[in-house]
Amino acid sequence: MLKVDHIHKSYSQGGLFARNRKPVLHDVSFECLGGECLGIIGESGSGKSTLGRLMLGMERPDQGTILLEGKSVLDSKVRRGRISAVFQDYKSSINPFFNVEEAIMEPLRIQKKKPEGNSDSLKIDVLLSQVGLDSSYRSRYPHELSGGEVQRVCIARAISTEPQCIVLDEAISSLDVSVQTQVLHVLKELKEMYHMSYVFITHDIQAAAYICDRVIIFREGQIEEMVPTEQLKHVKSEYARKLLDHLITF
């Protein structure tokens, strides 16, 4: 479904015209299958978010390809409505001048799939109820919502076009633990309902164990190991074992 094939990425160090480049991703290949939740766990700075941005077509790889249903994500027509994202920094993810209704409808407007008349209103109510909010939220602005509520709006917005894939980059990390659990629950239900794929980038091994089908252990821009979630306790590499031991908090 989403195929990452021999990706390399580096960034210039010391300004735009500097010759030195810092390698961030090195020969990364994997496939996220239809309806699958694929976790990406790794230390800070290992390149997880860079990989997320490349999968979203926000940046170009130096080498390699990323294909969604066989077509390059670098083509905006391929991405539009088919792949979306929920980021950690939910506060800057939505325009503060848009109310909830406008924020949720924005991707559909861009995709020119805006429902007509009453179905417009119905769609917003359905999306809100799917993320556990009622229709009274439609006219509220981001500053009138809690962090958990804003993140629910971001999720409603991300699913509004019924994409094949959502990249969730530390999407629950800024929320309180109890709110994290609620949002994870919502995400799990939505995945079943829409048969979407998730790429779930996280530091949170418990969250990954709850929602992911397989997990990639990422190390310095490379895949160290990829395991089905039920095999997380039996990772082969020493590094993966140490990282997971370190991340387990109870």
Ligand SMILES: Nc1ncnc2c1ncn2[C@@H]1O[C@H](COP(=O)(O)OP(=O)(O)OP(=O)(O)O)[C@@H](O)[C@H]1O
């Ligand atoms: N636009 C950029 N220009 C230059 N260097 C960058 C850029 N984006 C990321 N990097 C560097 O690439 C490396 C990987 O960063 P990235 O954010 O992908 O890691 P990460 O695993 O997501 O980290 P974290 O878990 O802390 O978010 C870091 O050393 C970072 O400084």
